[in-house]
Amino acid sequence: MGRRAAALVMSEPIIQVDRVDKSYGAMAPVLRQVSLTVQPGEFLAIMGPSGSGKSTFMNILGCLDRADRGRYLLGGEDTTGLSADRAAELRNRMLGFVFQGFNLLQRRSALDNVALPMICAGLPRSQWDPRARELLDQVGLSAKYHSRPNQLSGGQQQRVAIARALAMEPPVILADEPTGNLDSMSSTEIMRIIRSLNTDRGITTILVTHEPDIAAQAKRLVKFKDGRIVYDGPVTEAGMSA
Amino acid sequence: MSMKNSAILGEALISMRATGLRTFLTMLGIIIGVGSVVLMLAIGRGVEISVRESIASQGSNLYIILPGATTSGGIRSGSGGAATLTVGDAEELARLPGVAAVAPNVGGPGQVVYEGQNWSTSITGTTPGFFQIRDWKVSNGEIFDDSAVRAAAPVAVIGATVAEKLFGPDDDPIGRTIRIRNIPFQVIGVLEEKGQSLQGQDQDDTILVPLTTAQRRLFGSPFPGAVRIIFVQAVSEDVMKALELEMRDVLRLRHRLSEEQEDDFSIRDLTAIGQTIEQSTQAVSLLLGSIAAISLVVGGIGIMNIMLVSVTERTREIGVRKAIGARERDILLQFLIESVILSLGGGLIGLILGTGLSMLIGSLLSLPTEVSLFSVTLSFVVAAGIGVFFGYYPARQAARLQPIEALRYQ
Numbered sequence: 001m002g003r004r005a006a007a008l009v010m011s012e013p014i015i016q017v018d019r020v021d022k023s024y025g026a027m028a029p030v031l032r033q034v035s036l037t038v039q040p041g042e043f044l045a046i047m048g049p050s051g052s053g054k055s056t057f058m059n060i061l062g063c064l065d066r067a068d069r070g071r072y073l074l075g076g077e078d079t080t081g082l083s084a085d086r087a088a089e090l091r092n093r094m095l096g097f098v099f100q101g102f103n104l105l106q107r108r109s110a111l112d113n114v115a116l117p118m119i120c121a122g123l124p125r126s127q128w129d130p131r132a133r134e135l136l137d138q139v140g141l142s143a144k145y146h147s148r149p150n151q152l153s154g155g156q157q158q159r160v161a162i163a164r165a166l167a168m169e170p171p172v173i174l175a176d177e178p179t180g181n182l183d184s185m186s187s188t189e190i191m192r193i194i195r196s197l198n199t200d201r202g203i204t205t206i207l208v209t210h211e212p213d214i215a216a217q218a219k220r221l222v223k224f225k226d227g228r229i230v231y232d233g234p235v236t237e238a239g240m241s242a
Numbered sequence: 243m244s245m246k247n248s249a250i251l252g253e254a255l256i257s258m259r260a261t262g263l264r265t266f267l268t269m270l271g272i273i274i275g276v277g278s279v280v281l282m283l284a285i286g287r288g289v290e291i292s293v294r295e296s297i298a299s300q301g302s303n304l305y306i307i308l309p310g311a312t313t314s315g316g317i318r319s320g321s322g323g324a325a326t327l328t329v330g331d332a333e334e335l336a337r338l339p340g341v342a343a344v345a346p347n348v349g350g351p352g353q354v355v356y357e358g359q360n361w362s363t364s365i366t367g368t369t370p371g372f373f374q375i376r377d378w379k380v381s382n383g384e385i386f387d388d389s390a391v392r393a394a395a396p397v398a399v400i401g402a403t404v405a406e407k408l409f410g411p412d413d414d415p416i417g418r419t420i421r422i423r424n425i426p427f428q429v430i431g432v433l434e435e436k437g438q439s440l441q442g443q444d445q446d447d448t449i450l451v452p453l454t455t456a457q458r459r460l461f462g463s464p465f466p467g468a469v470r471i472i473f474v475q476a477v478s479e480d481v482m483k484a485l486e487l488e489m490r491d492v493l494r495l496r497h498r499l500s501e502e503q504e505d506d507f508s509i510r511d512l513t514a515i516g517q518t519i520e521q522s523t524q525a526v527s528l529l530l531g532s533i534a535a536i537s538l539v540v541g542g543i544g545i546m547n548i549m550l551v552s553v554t555e556r557t558r559e560i561g562v563r564k565a566i567g568a569r570e571r572d573i574l575l576q577f578l579i580e581s582v583i584l585s586l587g588g589g590l591i592g593l594i595l596g597t598g599l600s601m602l603i604g605s606l607l608s609l610p611t612e613v614s615l616f617s618v619t620l621s622f623v624v625a626a627g628i629g630v631f632f633g634y635y636p637a638r639q640a641a642r643l644q645p646i647e648a649l650r651y652q
Contacts, residue, residue, distance in 0.1 A: 059646050062565070064565060064645045064646045064649070065646045084569075084570055085569045085570055085571070088564060088568060088569045088570075089569070091565060091567050092566060092567025093567075097565050097566065099649075103558070103561075103649065104562075105559055105562065106559075107256075107257075107260050108256070116563070116566055117566045117567050119246070119249045119253075120245050120563070120566060120567040120569075120572065121245075122244050122246050122249075124246070164566065168567070
């Protein structure tokens with residue numbers, strides 16, 4: 001649905017977070033009055049020390065967790081008070097996840113892993129099978145259709161995960177430290193693919209990282225500290241050190 | 243948008259294959275449970291059938307009519323104490339519609355002698371109808387007919403036990419002359435073996451002679467024509483209630499009883515007695531079945547246990563599935579299908595095993611064991627039910643996992 005993303009009018013934000021609060025139990029709030037607007041096709045890097053709230057914020061963006069207060073609109077749809085099943089459907093349709101730990105199903109082939117979002121959406125095999133092969137071809141794994149995660153290198157596993165994230169053609173990709181578990185060579189390759197998703201397909205990409213050289217590849221930088229956004233602007237030296 | 247059911251089934255099968263040995267061990271609980279239920283029901287059924295057969299060997303749709311108590315001079319005799327039933331009563335009853343056969347009996351104990359051997363047995367004087375009523379045939383020779391009864395012929399049909407005691411295994415008794423209570427009789431037939439009665443009596447330890455011969459020559463009575471008991475067989479079970487009332491009317495009329503007087507005879511329905519015995523064997527097979535059912539429940543708990551372990555093990559997988567769009571229903575169904583397959587598969591294997599064992603035991607104990615359609619259906623429905631019942635809780639646990647918690651789980 002990169003096509004759909006491109007079709008959206010630029011003035012209508014794909015992500016609109018409005019004064020969101022989040023806390024867990026009696027502990028200090030994790031997010032305080034966080035607001036963020038993202039236009040379709042943007043490429044954001046989110047940075048911040050651990051405990052700054054950036055992971056919680058990503059979970060809320062991913063509809064995996066819910067804000068205590070405030071509003072979050074994804075593709076114009078209000079996610080406040082969505083049922084678990086509606087949220088699952090929204091994730092399936094709108095979001096592609098790339099995790100630090102890959103989170104592939106073990107004991108299943110690369111093809112099965114890529115097909116999973118399409119199977120969840122109820123697509124028949126005649127549709128998901130060719131599409132999954134095409135996606136694996138696109139990330140350079142034509143020879144690995146039937147390999148299981150434990151037969152693949154870390155970089156290859158992350159490429160399977162990216163293919164899986166693209167399966168339903170979501171307008172948004174959320175990548176949480178996608179290179180965190182990879183050596184520098186694989187890391188470079190994965191970042192090349194992620195950049196191309198944004199530049200070639202116009203997919204809105206939000207990337208959490210703590211490595212400045214990874215963040216430098218994004219077009220916009222958001223920095224978290226103590227549950228607040230302390231910097232939101234172009235990727236600059238000043239922003240990095242904010 | 244929703245996951246296809248066939249896709250969910252596929253997911254369930256793949257994850258079961260991945261834990262092969264554990265899947266089999268979990269099934270084993272159900273296999274043993276269903277197997278023992280099938281086996282116990284088959285054995286219970288076998289016992290029921292053999293009891294029914296021995297009841298049927300008494301004769302089916304059968305009444306016995308006994309002389310009743312009489313009161314003379316204020317002294318009441320017990321049941322059977324009066325000589326109120328006669329051959330004439332039996333002949334009259336035989337004319338009623340719905341009666342298949344009538345056999346009036348007289349009899350008592352008697353010593354029999356053949357050459358050097360002697361034996362004490364029970365002697366019964368009766369009519370050819372008795373053989374029909376008891377469904378009793380001769381293994382050798384023939385039975386006596388109505389002309390023998392009319393002529394009071396000195397002929398005897400002897401039971402298998404008597405034949406064995408007097409003649410041994412090799413000698414042919416047919417045509418030989420034995421002395422019953424010192425009166426000579428010619429043996430014309432040997433009855434086939436019937437074995438023990440329900441009361442444990444040896445039914446083959448008996449001698450049957452024509453009614454008239456017994457009355458005149460063996461058991462002289464002050465009341466000529468009196469009989470000790472009348473067997474009446476109805477043509478079918480349906481007419482029995484009505485027939486009982488009719489017989490009562492006939493006998494009261496013949497005995498010239500006024501309305502105030504009690505019956506001087508009693509009519510007993512042997513079928514009803516048989517049914518009581520049957521009910522008690524049914525209770526025994528129910529007991530056997532219930533004990534087996536307990537092992538089935540234990541098997542079900544085993545499934546629940548393994549499914550809970552499986553949910554914990556696959557928490558992260560569930561999280562991934564949910565993150566990429568699996569709905570609660572998809573996860574619930576996947577785990578539920580797994581547990582139903584476990585229990586149905588176990589049920590099928592248990593059914594085959596139980597059937598095989600029941601055939602083996604049946605042939606070893608010569609018991610007519612029978613795996614009925616009922617027990618097949620029951621074990622399948624129960625196995626599937628166990629899968630759903632014990633699988634639901636773990637499946638719901640899985641379905642309700644928060645994706646964020648599940649993804650964090652290590």
